[in-house]
Amino acid sequence: MPGRQGRTARAVIAAAAAMAMTSCGSADAPAPSPSASAGLPTGGTGTVEIGGRPVTVHVPDSIDPGRAAPLVVLLHGYSSDAREQESYLGLTAESDRRGFVYAYPDGSVDGRGNRFWNATDACCAFDSPQPDDSRYLSELISALKASYRIDRVYLIGHSNGGFMAFRMACDHADQITAIASLNGASWNDPARCRPSEPVSVLAVHSSADETIAFTGGALGNNAYPSAAATVSQWRDYNGCTDAGRDAPALDLVTVLPAAETSVRTFERGCAGGSAVQAWTINGGRHIPAFSSAFAAAVTDFLLART
Template structure:
């Protein structure tokens, strides 16, 4: 089945389409990637921007990209941490929405529980970390691009659960500052503090990361190699837990990623299934 034929629509107030891979077989349990867009953006805009759909299909992933709700300015957002991005105080339960959405997907499509991943950019990345705090049992791994975690880690409700984490951030991010910052009087941690916090949260004893030797050219907006990979040593984390950090230089908050980036996202997911 072509992933963009035979639509399966979930939800009523926020309908979302399930995209099936070209090789979808209902008798086989497939991996799932859910992608969350950024503040003031839309699911479709971020699908165009990240363009993960073709690689999702090629790699056999079920893929969906839900919409955040609109605030009073008609800007879509996710209620993630206190820093981002429920600025109007609408108080929606996006955690419950996403939890139930994943359950609905599993009721309609054959999904492998050990191969479920959540990814978000910016506000979507903040929301990804919130879901990791409250429902780590749902995911083999989470990926945050330019999104940070709670500054006060006491607000992360379920620490000590094994989880694979991929954090993606540019040292030159002009919005979600690499060194941390403030959104409307609400502070957020640095990228390095976020990574260190999550090493502790998932039960790793080593809070340092080392360069793996892998470097990448993920965006044509920067000449040459702009991304360096860092990781824990593996031995310091429990089973099914790890931290990987892709650190970019000279890239903005919203770099235009290429298909090498998209493929590496799915390669990382496939290397981090729960066992």
Template sequence: MIAGVALASLVAAGALSAITVGGVERTYQLYVPDGAAAKAPLVVVLHGRLGSAEQVRRHAGFDDEARKRGALVLYPNGIDRRWNDLRQLTLEPSKRFAGADDVGFVLALVDRLIAEGTVDPARVYVAGHSNGGFLALTLACTHAERFAGVGVVAATLPKTACALGRPLPLMLFHGTADPLVPFAGGGVGRKGARGLVRGNAETAQLFADQAGCQLALRRAPIDRDAKDGTAVVVEERAGCAVPVVNVIVEGGGHGWPGRPPKLSDATREIDATAWLAAFFLEGKLP
């Protein structure tokens, strides 16, 4: 267990539980499917800004996908419904949030589950939306050795340094018309004041370079629903040590693909949750 961390006994699937990290009480939900084997795979799912564990659990629908595959799903809660990631923010909502050790919080939960024999340390995955995607990328940048794959919806790498410690499987979803996280990079938020980030292509390229990829290959667009105003282009890489998949939603906004839109339009062409579950837990590409 990480020094300075105390954790209450893990309880039944879905109940709100608490952990103390560095003297601060944090909360989370844990989904455990019936009949889950010892040392099962774990998917950590991180909510977006102003979201919550309960909100992303209901909205993204990971429980159903995990149940089919015998996986656990961990839903942490951010302080002030936000995550402290690698972006250099000037607009902090509170001193409590500004000092939050969210990386330590996530790692503490994962460490305890591993120590209890509940989770296979070689099959821990992290996914997040928006601010949660930024934290997922922060964990990839700082602790790549702890995760078997990362999935990101509507987020990219910050302009601050990111040195991946090893090749890490990536599935990245991003809308070209995202009004909050610019597809080409720049300032986050409607006024661009929530930190500077790299563009979609640069983010995918950093992971591809670490994996030794040689060539980007684009598939024909997926456009099954002509009414939703979007099409999906899957960009894969050849010659990689691990898969790097960039799912570009042409005309897409800030929403989670396949789920009801919240902040802006979400494509109905694909289901990002199903794609991530298959990518993480079965090693399948779309």
């Protein structure tokens, strides 16, 4: 496990305890507007500055420039960064295997020197300024679509990045086909999320998460919902009507007994062919020790949503 990634949990707790947090809704400050960059790679991996922040883009050799391809955007956790998050989840190999454009941007740097996304009031803009990351990422997606032939967009986020993935699905459902969140949460107040269209959601939660509690909790004075409440919210947003069905358990974490991750899927009645899926890593922590099976399984879910 990367060293600084391993300090994410402690950094979130320390920052939440030390600072009084404010809402990141109407208080969001304007962020620089991204625009398409001539420096974006046409193949392989390259890092460019878009909207004043570094963004790494990987374009697999298998992509046909004459045909549209999916875009996957990875969002790092608080105190981590894009490169470390990619090292942790290893999605470049999936990009090569599946043929999707892959981007992993960096968030802003706060007063403690930690990168973050201003996602919900609970996480993780702990001081000022509070950038409008919802707008920034929306415009980043538009900039990438202007440079590559993209037919659908998926987000994957861990921790603070998971919160941000939910925020993007709330604010920019017209741009996003599906998201996957690992140990993140949506708004605690369901009324603050008003997706204009259905967005498929994969919500992955560790039952023994020591940072973002499985049963819900708060960072500073701002609450976040439990794993069950987060899934229930998105079932409601998408209009799903069934009680869900269990699927075979998955073996994703190297240090836990085989098939430690239970799976429940909600599809019946969901608008627009969307789905909500809940994975529970039984005994899992905030930063699980995944095998390569995790990246493959997550991209399986996302790319099936068209």
